[in-house]
Amino acid sequence: MRRSDREITDLKEIVEIMRKCDVCRLALNDDGYPYIIPLNFGMCFDNGKITLYFHSALEGRKVQLMDRDNRASFEMDCGHALQYFEDKGYCTYAYESVIGRGHITILDESEKLDALKKLMKQYHPDKEAGFSTAAIPRTLVYKLEVEAITGKRKKLK
Numbered sequence: 001m002r003r004s005d006r007e008i009t010d011l012k013e014i015v016e017i018m019r020k021c022d023v024c025r026l027a028l029n030d031d032g033y034p035y036i037i038p039l040n041f042g043m044c045f046d047n048g049k050i051t052l053y054f055h056s057a058l059e060g061r062k063v064q065l066m067d068r069d070n071r072a073s074f075e076m077d078c079g080h081a082l083q084y085f086e087d088k089g090y091c092t093y094a095y096e097s098v099i100g101r102g103h104i105t106i107l108d109e110s111e112k113l114d115a116l117k118k119l120m121k122q123y124h125p126d127k128e129a130g131f132s133t134a135a136i137p138r139t140l141v142y143k144l145e146v147e148a149i150t151g152k153r154k155k156l157k
Contacts, residue, residue, distance in 0.1 A: 008096075008151030015045045017096045017151060019122070021076040024052060026144070028065040028072050037062055041076075042118030050100075050146040053115040058140045066104050072144055073101040081156055094156045100149035104142050112141040 008014055024041040027034040042053035052074065056062060066072075077097040084091045107115055113136065120129045 006152050006154055008153055011048060011050075011149075012045075014098055014149060014151035015043075015050065017078065017153075018043055018050075018076060018098055019125070020078045020096070021098070022078070022123075023076060024054070025075045026054065026062075026072055027074065028062060029069045030065055034073075035062070035065055040119060040123070042115065042120070042122045044118055050149065052102075052144045052146065053118050053141065054144070055116060055119060055139050055141045058138060063140060066106070066142065070104045071101070072104050073099070074144065075099045079153075083157055092154070092157065094154050096151070096153045098149060098151050100146050102144045102147040104144050107141045107143060109137070112136050112139065115141045115143065 008017070022040075023038045025036055025038050027036045029035070039054050039056075044051045044053070075097065077095055079094060079096040081094040082091065083094065113133065116131065116136070116139075117128075120131060123129070
């Protein structure tokens, strides 16, 4: 990382940033080009290991790409704040971001409910939010086991 003064090395701190994010951008391989999709996500942090959970329709372009190559990268960010110093003619932007990569695994029927609960927990952290289980058989649920991750922060001046 070029700006080591902005690097976040504490994994627990990186996870705290991830919990504040609303969207995870997942990048899949598409014949030599990245195919990037903004997704809702859930997360599990257990024994120093991060697993991300996603859901989608049972078929489509991203499903075809995952079947062809299960390697993926991801990015998420939050804490955005524009700072403009009119007297200096200078703008800067505060943020927190996380970038990583891993392999995707499509979950079987017995694993879907727990994974979908993790997705709901990301967006309703203070309660166990319910959802209709009728759609579970029509929903593809998959996970990305994080193999490499970096965090970065630019604070307000």
